[in-house]
Amino acid sequence: AQSVSQHNHHVILSEAASLELGCNYSYGGTVNLFWYVQYPGQHLQLLLKYFSGDPLVKGIKGFEAEFIKSKFSFNLRKPSVQWSDTAEYFCAVKGNTGKLIFGQGTTLQVKP
Amino acid sequence: EPEVTQTPSHQVTQMGQEVILRCVPISNHLYFYWYRQILGQKVEFLVSFYNNEISEKSEIFDDQFSVERPDGSNFTLKIRSTKLEDSAMYFCASRRLVGNEQFFGPGTRLTVL
Numbered sequence: 001a002q003s004v005s006q007h008n009h010h011v012i013l014s015e016a017a018s019l020e021l022g023c024n025y026s027y028g029g030t031v032n033l034f035w036y037v038q039y040p041g042q043h044l045q046l047l048l049k050y051f052s053g054d055p056l057v058k059g060i061k062g063f064e065a066e067f068i069k070s071k072f073s074f075n076l077r078k079p080s081v082q083w084s085d086t087a088e089y090f091c092a093v094k095g096n097t098g099k100l101i102f103g104q105g106t107t108l109q110v111k112p
Numbered sequence: 113e114p115e116v117t118q119t120p121s122h123q124v125t126q127m128g129q130e131v132i133l134r135c136v137p138i139s140n141h142l143y144f145y146w147y148r149q150i151l152g153q154k155v156e157f158l159v160s161f162y163n164n165e166i167s168e169k170s171e172i173f174d175d176q177f178s179v180e181r182p183d184g185s186n187f188t189l190k191i192r193s194t195k196l197e198d199s200a201m202y203f204c205a206s207r208r209l210v211g212n213e214q215f216f217g218p219g220t221r222l223t224v225l
Contacts, residue, residue: 032212043116043218044155044203051212090155094212097168098143100205102155 135204
């Protein structure tokens, strides 16, 4: 069965700290992977995506993620977080029928 | 930049009542989706729609649910007889024919009392 697992449910960081959010997926086909962000009171927005090619993908707002096929992982990173990064972060994989399969989400709280 | 819009932003209804959640996808998109997120849980796929028919539905999407694209712009989700456990945030999404990115609307928070 296709599934996505996010290891951290709630992360609290101080500004300027580095961030890494874990994501593992279970899917046997060609993977299309996504990280979405949901700022308080706003809708889901795409941070970055991986379809093929360079396994290190860069997204908006300084975020990047690395696809490691052997580990079935797609971890999200940012070298230095800001207070404005406070949000919920969702990892997702596109299933073979086009639907997105989401992880449980990670709430990131950045303290100023 | 074009966006997916959803109305209403919040709907409160009594158990057993019918609700219709409305979405206006991005105009040149051809695939449409509904997802829901129960408070504190993950975002779950409900249904996908293409070429005026359902292309896939989840186990959640039982006979109480239906979708429609009545006029070429709106995409609606109807729940015929709401239950308490239908309380959730419902997200609509759409994507182009080519490409994998789904664009999400802001969601409708449905509260069933």
